[in-house]
Amino acid sequence: MPTHPSDEERETRDSGKAGAVRTRRKAERPGEILEAAFEEFVQKGYAATRLEDVAARAGVTKGTIYVYFENKEQVFVAMVRELSRPVHVQAEEFAESSASSTAEFLRAYLCFLYRILATDPRGREIFRLLIAEANRFPELIDEHHQNFMGPVVRRLRQSLEDGAERGEIRRSSILEFPELLLSPALSLNISMLLFSDRRPIDMERHFEIAVDLLLNGLLQRPAGKADQPGQSS
Amino acid sequence: MPTHPSDEERETRDSGKAGAVRTRRKAERPGEILEAAFEEFVQKGYAATRLEDVAARAGVTKGTIYVYFENKEQVFVAMVRELSRPVHVQAEEFAESSASSTAEFLRAYLCFLYRILATDPRGREIFRLLIAEANRFPELIDEHHQNFMGPVVRRLRQSLEDGAERGEIRRSSILEFPELLLSPALSLNISMLLFSDRRPIDMERHFEIAVDLLLNGLLQRPAGKADQPGQSS
DNA sequence: TAATATTGACTAACCGGTCAGTCAATAATT
């Protein structure tokens, strides 16, 4: 054996999963390749990305990519799917752990979505790629809608309806476009995408102000209960 | 010098440009090329666009493009500038014709911006290109901000301040992010970019509802000064 | 040794950019 196994491989052997190093590599390669693909696609865009660079970043050569993926398009599609999954499960998880009053839930939910849409750099960049390549990969867009946007909007609508039922929220036609509640986060996202880091934005503050704007447009203000946007954490 | 003005020459000299086909072509070529470039870039994205296709669409050959433009990058930059200009002048024009109360002005201004950002397909697509290529053409982004976004935001802020002064609008910290007022339009824009035509949206209605959401968050309720957001920064 | 993962050289096509040359329109000359 002229060459020595890399540290990773040796390490793996110790952890003694039923399979062998080989199968472990085989199992992990796709993920590594997709991770590398993400970074390259983000940096250069779909068309300008060289699969050879992706391979190099993943520590393999171009041929290996074609062992696991059909072609460049499929690498891209698989990458988007792979990196969207965590977002989807996060959203799912959040859905479980919901409770409390409508206003409170809305605030928490919007905060959560802010983090996903605007704060998390990965979410941001995936979003950029989706916008840029929407015409070339419509199926990805539809998936995204089905797995993320759809449920989120449904949840928002439900929440608004509940709130109206309970009298916490004024009845308004916003039920027709609940996604309007996401627009501040989206707007922030776009800003970040445009001015990568040239114009620093206080995202915390942005969120507070957006919530203030939204809630004071939503909450019925009979009197007493003041709806302050103040830091509740 | 015994120059003898022929009829053609006289005509040319008089009307300035009606004469020579040659010079006429020269004057119009760049615009034609940029128009063709716009369509190709929109369809395929920057990297995937072939200058040969641009040329063909403009009815010339590739060489001609290099008579008028330095390289592919400059074609792109010039195209964005060319197609952004009308938007900038429109915005300028609107700025002139402002009057009436704050609430009224805000509504009209937002409607105007809605049209530019979301309704007009060209503005939409330019926006997509900017988002997609923001990292590769930062100077374009800065121009866009300087020529459009900056003035718009300034105008919005001014308008909000005026409104607050007059008591039409509640004082709130939205003055820190007046661009939040644009977020519904932006959100609509993104939706259109993603689902090209697959999910038809009633833009008129969207606008009405967004304005309702925004204004009812902005306008002071006559019922009595319920609350201030108390954010003293 | 058998089975499989990986390599990297190779192909074929593609494309940005160049440039010597063409030709119609104009100007100068007779």
Next chain:
DNA sequence: AATTATTGACTGACCGGTTAGTCAATATTA
């Protein structure tokens, strides 16, 4: 007016470099 010279917009063949995708050879492990 007729002839010749000049201009310059436009062409299109070409070059050099690049890259998606292939596959026979090699390395690795069981």
